[in-house]
Amino acid sequence: MITTRKRNQVETEIKETLGLVPSFFKSIPEQYLDYEWQLFKLLELGETLIPNKYKELMGVALHSETKCRYCLLFHAEAAKLFGATEEEVQEAVHYAKMSVGWSVYINGMRTDYDQFEQEFSKIGAHLKTKQLSHAN
Structure with a gap:
């Protein structure tokens, strides 16, 4: 209890x-x-592992998709209170739009999940190699 x-x-x-x-x-x-x-x-x-500004921007992106106007108002205003600019709020919304769009497309086309996972693993390895070469 x-x-x-x-x-x-x-x-x-x-x-x-x-x-x-x-x-x-x-x-x-x-x-x-x-x-x-x-x-x-x-x-x-x-204060958690994720800084408040970023948690609130995640909330803006999330609730742009759930279309909860209460949560969207709360998280947009809270993000600004924690230092986010209007441009960062707009970017969070734009990112949500782009990410959801890809989700719709990939799921709608019934992309093979195992192939997607393998391809992403190769992309990740390639990008890590590029990051390491730029760091040197």
Whole structure:
């Protein structure tokens, strides 16, 4: 069983951190609120292996595809708060468009997965060789 704090304790901490308790937190059932807040604090606000700016740009790219306007707004604004420029936000969206387009094409054409894996392995080895030769 997960030990959790009471709603008022968690909401006090949320308000101290964010300046208010967003309505999406208010709707979380009490038994899950502390857990969800701790996870949000760690992954959205905390320093992890991936710097916050890049996590938020990943969120922009991801939610450009899921078409969640709430998440897209959140991640675009958070990316800017963590130092992303408007151009970087646009690049994240453009990258998502390009990546999803290739996914549609490769899956739609039913490209042989094993062949794709073998080809990518060869491409990776070639690119590593080129990187090493440029480093010298």
